[in-house]
Amino acid sequence: MSGRAPAAPADAGGPPALRIAHLDKRFGGVQATSDVSFEVASGSLTALIGPNGAGKTTLFNLITNLFPPSGGEIVYFGRPLAGLRPSEIAALGLVRTFQTARVFPRMTVLENVLVGAHRHVRAPAALQALWWPSALREDRTLTRRADALLALAGLATYRDIAATALPMGAQKMVEVIRALMAGPRLLLLDEPAAGLNDRETADLAVLLRAIGDNGTTIMVVEHNMALVMGVADHVVVLDAGRVIATGTPAEVQADPRVIEAYLGQEAAA
Amino acid sequence: MTEFIQVVIAGLLQGSVYALVALGFSLVYRVTGVINLSQGAFCVVAALVMYWLEHALGWALLPAGLAAVIATAAFAAVLGALTFVPAFGRLPNSGILMLTIGLLTLIEGVLLIGWGSQPYALPPFSGETPFEVAGLRIPSQGVWIVGAALLVVLALWYLLIRTALGLALRACAENVVAARLMGIGVGRVTLFAFVLAAAIAAVGGVVLAPITSLQFDAGRLFTISGFIAVAIGGLTSMTGAVAGGLLLGIIGQLGAVYVSSLFSDALSLLVLLAVLVFRPNGLFASDRGRADVREAARVVQGTSRLGGRAGWALGAVAAAILLALPLAVPQGGRFSSIVITGIVFIAVLGLDVLMGFAGQVSLGQAGFMAIGGYTAAVLATTYAVPPLLATLSGVVLAVLCALVLSVVTTRLRGLYLALGTLAFGLLVDSLAVGLVDVTGGPSGLVGIPSFAVGGFDFATPLSNYYLVAGLIVVLVVLLAGLMRGGFGRALQAIRTDALAAEALGINVVRYKVAAVAISAALAALSGSLYAFYFHFLSPEMVGTSRSLEMVAMLVVGGEATLVGPLIGVALLTLLPTLFQPLAIYKTFATGLLLVVFFLYMPEGIFGAAVAAVQRIGRLFAPPRLASPAGGVAE
Numbered sequence: 001m002s003g004r005a006p007a008a009p010a011d012a013g014g015p016p017a018l019r020i021a022h023l024d025k026r027f028g029g030v031q032a033t034s035d036v037s038f039e040v041a042s043g044s045l046t047a048l049i050g051p052n053g054a055g056k057t058t059l060f061n062l063i064t065n066l067f068p069p070s071g072g073e074i075v076y077f078g079r080p081l082a083g084l085r086p087s088e089i090a091a092l093g094l095v096r097t098f099q100t101a102r103v104f105p106r107m108t109v110l111e112n113v114l115v116g117a118h119r120h121v122r123a124p125a126a127l128q129a130l131w132w133p134s135a136l137r138e139d140r141t142l143t144r145r146a147d148a149l150l151a152l153a154g155l156a157t158y159r160d161i162a163a164t165a166l167p168m169g170a171q172k173m174v175e176v177i178r179a180l181m182a183g184p185r186l187l188l189l190d191e192p193a194a195g196l197n198d199r200e201t202a203d204l205a206v207l208l209r210a211i212g213d214n215g216t217t218i219m220v221v222e223h224n225m226a227l228v229m230g231v232a233d234h235v236v237v238l239d240a241g242r243v244i245a246t247g248t249p250a251e252v253q254a255d256p257r258v259i260e261a262y263l264g265q266e267a268a269a
Numbered sequence: 270m271t272e273f274i275q276v277v278i279a280g281l282l283q284g285s286v287y288a289l290v291a292l293g294f295s296l297v298y299r300v301t302g303v304i305n306l307s308q309g310a311f312c313v314v315a316a317l318v319m320y321w322l323e324h325a326l327g328w329a330l331l332p333a334g335l336a337a338v339i340a341t342a343a344f345a346a347v348l349g350a351l352t353f354v355p356a357f358g359r360l361p362n363s364g365i366l367m368l369t370i371g372l373l374t375l376i377e378g379v380l381l382i383g384w385g386s387q388p389y390a391l392p393p394f395s396g397e398t399p400f401e402v403a404g405l406r407i408p409s410q411g412v413w414i415v416g417a418a419l420l421v422v423l424a425l426w427y428l429l430i431r432t433a434l435g436l437a438l439r440a441c442a443e444n445v446v447a448a449r450l451m452g453i454g455v456g457r458v459t460l461f462a463f464v465l466a467a468a469i470a471a472v473g474g475v476v477l478a479p480i481t482s483l484q485f486d487a488g489r490l491f492t493i494s495g496f497i498a499v500a501i502g503g504l505t506s507m508t509g510a511v512a513g514g515l516l517l518g519i520i521g522q523l524g525a526v527y528v529s530s531l532f533s534d535a536l537s538l539l540v541l542l543a544v545l546v547f548r549p550n551g552l553f554a555s556d557r558g559r560a561d562v563r564e565a566a567r568v569v570q571g572t573s574r575l576g577g578r579a580g581w582a583l584g585a586v587a588a589a590i591l592l593a594l595p596l597a598v599p600q601g602g603r604f605s606s607i608v609i610t611g612i613v614f615i616a617v618l619g620l621d622v623l624m625g626f627a628g629q630v631s632l633g634q635a636g637f638m639a640i641g642g643y644t645a646a647v648l649a650t651t652y653a654v655p656p657l658l659a660t661l662s663g664v665v666l667a668v669l670c671a672l673v674l675s676v677v678t679t680r681l682r683g684l685y686l687a688l689g690t691l692a693f694g695l696l697v698d699s700l701a702v703g704l705v706d707v708t709g710g711p712s713g714l715v716g717i718p719s720f721a722v723g724g725f726d727f728a729t730p731l732s733n734y735y736l737v738a739g740l741i742v743v744l745v746v747l748l749a750g751l752m753r754g755g756f757g758r759a760l761q762a763i764r765t766d767a768l769a770a771e772a773l774g775i776n777v778v779r780y781k782v783a784a785v786a787i788s789a790a791l792a793a794l795s796g797s798l799y800a801f802y803f804h805f806l807s808p809e810m811v812g813t814s815r816s817l818e819m820v821a822m823l824v825v826g827g828e829a830t831l832v833g834p835l836i837g838v839a840l841l842t843l844l845p846t847l848f849q850p851l852a853i854y855k856t857f858a859t860g861l862l863l864v865v866f867f868l869y870m871p872e873g874i875f876g877a878a879v880a881a882v883q884r885i886g887r888l889f890a891p892p893r894l895a896s897p898a899g900g901v902a903e
Contacts, residue, residue, distance in 0.1 A: 064772060090774035102769040104762050106829070114755075115762045119774040121755030125783070128754035129747040139754055182773055 015078035017042045017186045017217040018063070023072035025055075025062055025241075032058045033241040036072070040186070040234070045208065045218045047228040047249075050238035051261060056221045057099055059238070060188050064089055064096050076186065091119050093185035097192065099221075101171035103163035103178075110159040112174055113146040116181030142181075149177045153207060169200045176204075180211060187211065189220040193227050205231050229253070237261070271404055276526050277519055282411045282480070284518020285418040286312070289473035290495025291502065291510035292425065293466030298504050299442035300462040301357065303365045304684055307348075307372035309491030310380075311467040312474030315341040316483045317380060319475055320389045330394050334475040338468055345467030348372065349460050352864055357459060363630050364867055366687055367824060370632075370817050371863030373489060378857025380485035388482035410479045417476045421469055422511060438462060470495075486856075489813075493695065494521075497541045500688050503551025512553060531703035531710075538696040545689050546677055579882075580749075587832065591738045595731055605730050606846045611737035612798045614838045617819050618744055618831065619791030624820070625828035626752060627784035628764030629678070630687045633694025634792050635815035639701050640667045641793020642811055643708055646717045646800040656720045660797040667793030668786050675782045694816045701808040713807030720801035733802050740798075744791070748831055760784055761829070821863045827873025836874045 018040040025032040033055045040046045048056050062069050064086050074081045076094055084092075095116075103112050120142065123135035150156045153173050158166060163174055176192055192208075193201045201224060208231050212218055222228050228235065228249065235252040237245040239261040245252050252258055290308055297305045319337035322328040328336070352372060356365045393410040400407045429435035440448040441458050449455050470491070474483070481487075498517045502509025517537055524533035544552065598604050620634050644663035648654040654662070674693055681689050701708050708714055720727040720736065727733050751757055759780050762770035767777045800806040818841060826837030840862075845855045870877050 066768070066772075085776070086768075086771040087774050087776045090772055095774075096772050098769060098772075102766050104769070105765050107758070107761055111758055111761070115758050115770070115775075116773055118755060118759055118762075123754065125751060125754075125756045128756050129751040131746070131750040135750075135754060178773070 014042055016040055017077060019075040021073045024070045025058060026070045031241055036243055038236050038243055038246055040219050042217055044234050045212045045232050046234040047232035048219060048221045048236050049228060054238040055241040056238055057190055060096055060190055095179045095182045095184035096188035097175045097179050097190055099190040101175050103171050103174050105164045107163060108160050109163045109174055110146055112163045113178050113181050114142060116178035117142045119182055146181055149180055153177050169196045184216060186217045191221050193222055193224045201227060274405060276522050278407060280519030280522035281515055282414050284515035285414050286473040286477045287494045287498045287517050288511040288514025289418055289421060290470050290491050291498040291514045293469045294495055294499040295507055295510040297462050297466045300438055301459055303362050306369040306492050307376055308466060308470050309495055310373050310376040310488030311341050311345060311470040312491045313483050313488040315471035315474040316478035317384050320391055337475055338471040341471035342464050342468040346464045349463040353463050354456050354460050356868060364871055368867040371860050371867055374856060375860025375864055377486050377488060378860045381856050382853060384485060386485060388484040390482040391478040393479040414476045417472050421472055497537060500541060501544050501552060503553040506553040509551050509553030534699035535696055538692045541692050549685055595734055603846060606843055608730055608734050608737060610839050610842045611741055612795055614835050616792040616795035617822050617834045617838055619788035620819055620823050621831060621834055623784045623788035627760040631690040632687050632816050633690035634819050635811045636694040636697035637667045637789040637792035638796030639697045639811040640670055642796030642800040642806050645797035646714050646806050647707060650717050656801055657722050663797045664790050664793045667789045671785045671789035675785050679778050679781050694813050698808055698812045713805055715805055717800050717804045745831055825862060825866050825873055827875035830875045833873050833875025
């Protein structure tokens, strides 16, 4: 298993996809993250790892502004995100998935994926109501794209059944596809491999590489070390709300602090 | 000053009964996470049973009252074991809430069959002579009411704090899953809470009966007042329930004496809306309420919709039937009910967008019918505005009201949303009754002209039929287009997971407001057509009973299916006219239908039919559900 082509440095001269500076979050007396700073280079696949309770999902929630930070700054492609609604952030192309699969019940797999295309729907509601040709054409185009993505993930045969009828692994895959349908510039994936079996995890790795090669920047929270080391070109390690190491997978694996905080803890368990 | 104190005392007496009902609400809510809206009906059951024991069997008042409370508890036990308890694990909380509306209707139906529709009053327990204390007159029954309320509160406190059963109740209130793991029979505890709450309500009914005359449908007044009381106080707080009840009683009496008896309801409702806006958890609640861990597991799972070709075929058949129907049915009463079915269906279409697609529970839909109907009717009748323009004005006003209401409702979810919309409907209701000079008050507005466009008067039932049928076809086509596209997908995404929808770029607030506006517009249109068709409009035609009935029609037909609810509307509108001599059973049948559908066919008639068609279709198609990862998950 080899990493992706030589780790892309902060290239192209443009701003990083994500720059996080001195991010703090307190819940009452609990310090969930403190002074977190790192960058996600545009076009990179960055993994965010750390033991349970390190604050990884909290960080995602802060980035997508499900709750506001207590201090610090989040800048997305040169644009500060403070004060934007989650939907406005998504509309800028910063799209996330959730730790537990959250497919929409009472909608088919295809419809679920099409919800992801929301920010690309241009036809105003009035034209949709009138079955206007341009609105129908747009819907067909989006449906074709959804079908193509479903085929890529091997889910084409399930397109017309209720998404909640799928096994958990397939539901998580639907969620990733749904996020892709939004055409994100930066995709945040929260433990996409949790609950997946080995074969599904291998499929996911292939999918992640394909997405990355397409130019989408990816940041992924993941516990599956084989997956992280196989696909990531940059790793950020979080422990107890602080960044304790950053670097290439190889550098991070060799870092004694990481071994102590993460692997050491596992060995002790 | 004496008068003021006198009024406050009267308010406290009334409030004590509200407090008892509210206590029951709080008890059931803490254990199950659901408000049992049938609660108030148990007050009336107990009062009427007591009347029967006293009058028909000649029992003394006190034994009759005691026996009535016991009988009511037994009745509640049977009802709860057959309906309320099985609903858990099967229905989402919003579904159980609707189920209890069905129970309320069912109990009212039973009372109507047993006791008829006339009011009953009992003599006071200890004579008519009031006590006189320092120049204040206190009705002797007041002592019984306050005493009973105190006794119940003390007994409840003892039960919850000092007994093993109370511990089990509190454990379920804290965490159902953990309670089950500890070996507590959650089903039995749920049933116990349900029965105990009913018994408390029964005590309230028995002591109140001597100073208020009660008839079969008085239960919903207690339910609504108790519900408002518990919402003001805070759903999770027993102290709050009692305080909320007393406060509500006092506000009601003060309003009736110092403002106007016609507006006293409006006053309490404004207080409630203010509480919902500024302190949505109530004045006394300490925490954020229960976390509902079970909610997600109990959503209806299927997707009931017809594919393109089947949909068009069904549409063509339906349009042909619509066109030909007047040839098959003779003009007359029955034909008139068909027209009414169509008019009500327009409002239910709006409710389907709001509740079925966007998942926003609304118990106040008839409020928008009233706004639209009264605006159009008053403009056309008093100011001779052309009906078409009057209707449009009604629609615009209803949409404006909907936008204002959205400020409140978009912050509320689940139970609180149900409560907020119910309060809105009741507020409109009480304004329609209170603004006598404009609306004609309780007796209604008469002399409304027919609907007219240009020079053409829709004076006959037949012309109205084609007007309504045409509107329905246009509306269904428009809404179908809207719901199959990006707009409808966004609404359905919001329905179950607003957070995930928001994370995909859907502005949840904007879509909720849009759904409320669409539903208000359609309800207003329906209300105006209703008024123009009948040439008459009264508050009770577009009141809260109508709101609840429309929810029933929607669920029986099938939510989120657009045409499905037509089946529900037709069933509940036409059946009573087909069986005129059985009219007394109508309430009972409506309630029974609701309960059975919520329990056994939550996807509605249309949804079940589509599922059956799909299942048959699958028999002839190659199997598609062979999952790669070992079967289909739950």
